[in-house]
Every structure is written in C-alpha cells, then in structure tokens.
Amino acid sequence: MPPRTYHHPEAGEIAIARVLFALSEPLRLNMVRMLAEQGEVDSINLGPDLPRSTLTHHTSLLRESGVVFVRAEGRKCMIKLREEDLEARFPGLLGTVLTAYGSAGDEGETDA
Amino acid sequence: MPPRTYHHPEAGEIAIARVLFALSEPLRLNMVRMLAEQGEVDSINLGPDLPRSTLTHHTSLLRESGVVFVRAEGRKCMIKLREEDLEARFPGLLGTVLTAYGSAGDEGETDA
DNA sequence: CCAATCGTTCGAGTTTTCTCGCACGATGAT
DNA sequence: ATCATCGTGCGAGAAAACTCGAACGATTGG
Secondary structure, eight states, X not given: XXXXXXXXXXXXXXXXXXXXXXXXXXXXXXXXXXXXXXXXXXXXXXXXXXXXXXXXXXXXXXXHTTSEEEEEETTEEEEEEOHHHHHHHSTTHHHHHHHHHHHHSOSOOOOO | OOOOOOOXXXXXXXXXXXXXXXXXXXXXXXXXXXXXXXXXXXXXXXXTTSOHHHHHHHHHHHHHTTSEEEEEEXXXXXXXXXXXXXXXXSTTHHHHHHHHHHHHSOSOOOOO
C-alpha cells in the first residue's frame, strides 16, 4: 500500500492570484520564509505550537497553490519551496516577496 | 468646506502581507494592471459594470493597503498606483507581480 | 502484536471578506 | 435654486477563510 500521496499543480497551472493569496497570510508567509532559509523541513518545524489540523490546513493551501512541494517520509511530512517552478512561472516573485518580508515583514523575529 | 479627503498609510507603514492580500483578489489585481498601463485613472474606469459601493470597497482596500493613491476631482475620483512608494518599500514587487500577471494572469484580455 | 506517534479528514463554530441596495453629502450644469 | 450625477457610509446577507477538537489510517518502535 503506497504511502500518502499529494496532489500538486503543474508549474504551468500555478496562478498568480492564488500564490499571492497564499503568501498574504502571516502564518504562511512566515512558513515560506523558513523554507527559503532552511530548505526542506519537517512540517512540524513550520509551526510547532499550532494544532496539527491547523498546520495541515496551511501546508495544504501552500501546496495546492503551487508554492511548496510536499512529500511523505515515514510518519513525517517534508516540505520544500518550489523555487524553480515559481521562478520559471513568475520570475523574481519569490525573491522579491522574501526581500520585502525581511525588510518590512514582522520585526519580531521569533526564530525557530 | 474641503472636498473629500482620503487617508493613506505612509510609505513606511505599508505592510507586505496587506499588499499581497490586496493583490490576491482578481478584481483588484486587474485594477492594478490597468493603473500600471494607464497611469492615473478615473475610478469608474476600473469597474464600469460594478455597483458603485462594490467599487468603492475595492478602491478603499487598495488605498488602505498602500497600493494606490486616491484623490477627489470634482465629483470623480482619480486613482493612481503608488509606484515610487512601493518600489522604495518593496523593491521589484510591483513589477514582478505585473509581469507575472501578464504572462499567466488571465488570458482573456478585456481591455478598457 | 500492541501501543505510541504523526498527518489527514471531517465537522462545527468563529471571524473575515465580499456584494450590493439605499440614503446622504458634495459637485456641476441648467 | 433645482436637479441629475457621483462617491461614500451603512447595514444586511452570503460566501469564503480560519481554528481546532475528535476520529481514523498509516507508520514506527518495543
């Protein structure tokens, strides 16, 4: 029996409005920032204090909007940014948003 | 008695999450694209078919999030992008989003 | 095999956003 | 002055998003 599988939109199907919406949520924007810094991370590290169902909600939204790639590894769930796909589809977007976040996001850096 | 006045956040107060949220709505994203192409525009041109109160709702949201500058001119209301402020605050963001929109936004070009 | 752990799904409740009709003040033209 | 026009604010209703507890299947370790 295959492990958990996840549906991901193809690179060409990623819609700008959905990406912007995904990034407009502070929790998710913070997740994306962590992913940009740390590469592939265990989903639990994206929100150690969040209820699991809430965490799943946000990671699923990021996945369905084409921002992240999700893969099951044992019981855990590894998340990484779709940097190449996003760069190909919307050149510069991710970098620009992350730069903007770094300079004016939330100055209270509660680093994990 | 002064004409209508509008409150605008200062450039330094513009928050990335709010800007992304403002741009994540298809109607508003389309408005921003028109503004980028046409410069300062009469608000009515941003949504000729929308109810007035709906149009006000979206233009107000764009204004309050720091994306556009609004000024009363007679009975009309002129809108323009805050390109310089946005560029200073979030370098490259607006251009990147508009490029992304142009290449993958909505292919149905209903040009005004 | 059994128990603990993890992510997912479902459902309910809360909050936010969106839409739009209506009344009002301001403006411009007659 | 009068009247039509425009944007705004308000209120209500609908739609969408967020949060989170509980139950379930899958996986790991004893």
